Amino acid sequence: MAAQAQYEELARQLSAIGAVKRHIGRTLPPACPSGTAAVLTLLGRHGDMRMGKLAELLAVDMSVTSRHVAHAADRGWIERSPDPADKRSRILRLTASGQDQLDELSRLTVELLAERLSDWSDDDVGRLTQLMARIRESFDCRPAPRLAPTTIATATAFAVAAPAVADETTRTPA
Amino acid sequence: MAAQAQYEELARQLSAIGAVKRHIGRTLPPACPSGTAAVLTLLGRHGDMRMGKLAELLAVDMSVTSRHVAHAADRGWIERSPDPADKRSRILRLTASGQDQLDELSRLTVELLAERLSDWSDDDVGRLTQLMARIRESFDCRPAPRLAPTTIATATAFAVAAPAVADETTRTPA
DNA sequence: TATTGTTATACTCTATAACTATA
DNA sequence: TATAGTTATAGAGTATAACAATA
Numbered sequence: 001m002a003a004q005a006q007y008e009e010l011a012r013q014l015s016a017i018g019a020v021k022r023h024i025g026r027t028l029p030p031a032c033p034s035g036t037a038a039v040l041t042l043l044g045r046h047g048d049m050r051m052g053k054l055a056e057l058l059a060v061d062m063s064v065t066s067r068h069v070a071h072a073a074d075r076g077w078i079e080r081s082p083d084p085a086d087k088r089s090r091i092l093r094l095t096a097s098g099q100d101q102l103d104e105l106s107r108l109t110v111e112l113l114a115e116r117l118s119d120w121s122d123d124d125v126g127r128l129t130q131l132m133a134r135i136r137e138s139f140d141c142r143p144a145p146r147l148a149p150t151t152i153a154t155a156t157a158f159a160v161a162a163p164a165v166a167d168e169t170t171r172t173p174a
Numbered sequence: 175m176a177a178q179a180q181y182e183e184l185a186r187q188l189s190a191i192g193a194v195k196r197h198i199g200r201t202l203p204p205a206c207p208s209g210t211a212a213v214l215t216l217l218g219r220h221g222d223m224r225m226g227k228l229a230e231l232l233a234v235d236m237s238v239t240s241r242h243v244a245h246a247a248d249r250g251w252i253e254r255s256p257d258p259a260d261k262r263s264r265i266l267r268l269t270a271s272g273q274d275q276l277d278e279l280s281r282l283t284v285e286l287l288a289e290r291l292s293d294w295s296d297d298d299v300g301r302l303t304q305l306m307a308r309i310r311e312s313f314d315c316r317p318a319p320r321l322a323p324t325t326i327a328t329a330t331a332f333a334v335a336a337p338a339v340a341d342e343t344t345r346t347p348a
Numbered sequence: 349t350a351t352t353g354t355t356a357t358a359c360t361c362t363a364t365a366a367c368t369a370t371a
Numbered sequence: 372t373a374t375a376g377t378t379a380t381a382g383a384g385t386a387t388a389a390c391a392a393t394a
Contacts, residue, residue, distance in 0.1 A: 019233040059193040132187040
């Protein structure tokens with residue numbers, strides 16, 4: 001359990017870290033803002049998935065995900081095909097053009113980081129990456145599922161008892 | 175010099191860390207959004223300062239700073255008094271009410287972090303804080319000064335040669 | 349009835365450019 | 372001419388709510 005001053009300083013750094021993200025965003029192609037880039041990255045890394053799963057990985061509301069995905073689909077980077085198992089759902093897939101775009105994003109980002117962090121050790125880069133992943137887990141940064149009124153009480157009680165469910169991989173559509 | 179995959183993963187975590195910031199933001203009072211909170215925090219920590227200095231610490235454009243400060247001033251949390259040494263400038267000062275608000279923000283934030291990071295060691299909290307501060311430095315996350323056209327060439331050449339000036343504390347108004 | 353996804357709306361944060369008032 | 376700060380405007384990101392289609 002850290003001291004109060006330590007938490008205050010952590011909060012300050014969390015509040016300010018967005019400046020680095022904006023820096024990276026400025027090097028991205030104008031047609032591919034950071035939200036879209038995140039969509040392509042996650043699809044490239046985790047493979048085909050449904051909207052809901054992507055929203056969970058992005059840790060934003062599905063309405064936000066829907067907009068980013070529409071932006072990418074408009075540019076031919078993503079294909080949305082109907083899910084045969086659940087007609088409400090759509091399967092997202094990176095197209096060849098989307099893969100090209102992702103490769104380009106990756107190149108630009110790696111180039112920038114390699115330049116800016118040239119005096120960082122591998123270990124420090126890894127440590128920062130790992131600690132950021134860990135704090136996201138500590139906050140359980142996935143959007144709260146939108147529950148129907150009747151199920152809120154039960155789900156809330158469950159969430160208090162076991163906040164880190166982490167059952168995404170085993171969940172079956174409907 | 176880290177591997178490409180390491181940089182890609184770091185970029186992904188930087189892109190996603192905003193979710194933690196939003197989490198914290200949700201616990202703040204509605205009248206005090208995160209931008210305003212950052213202003214109060216920096217004034218409380220560094221003492222009275224001018225707009226330009228605050229913009230530098232926030233790492234955002236002065237126009238953005240001006241809006242946040244106006245929001246805080248409207249609520250009586252900040253006082254803007256004219257700088258006797260330079261009539262274009264204004265000195266920002268936290269009011270007693272602003273200090274109260276800052277205390278409340280601090281309490282809420284520390285409470286949230288203490289709860290969510292209860293299983294973190296002091297060392298890990300410190301390490302994450304330190305590494306985030308360091309990556310901000312590596313990106314020199316202060317907004318580029320707005321230069322007049324005639325001085326751009328000189329200033330750019332200078333920036334390439336010595337990007338980390340860090341002379342804020344010794345700078346004299348005009 | 350509940351869930352998946354989309355759209356409309358609103359709010360926050362940010363940057364650029366135009367402006368003022370001083371230097 | 373250059374700088375400190377303000378304001379207007381535009382763009383990106385996000386959340387909530389209402390909705391359509393399906394389970």
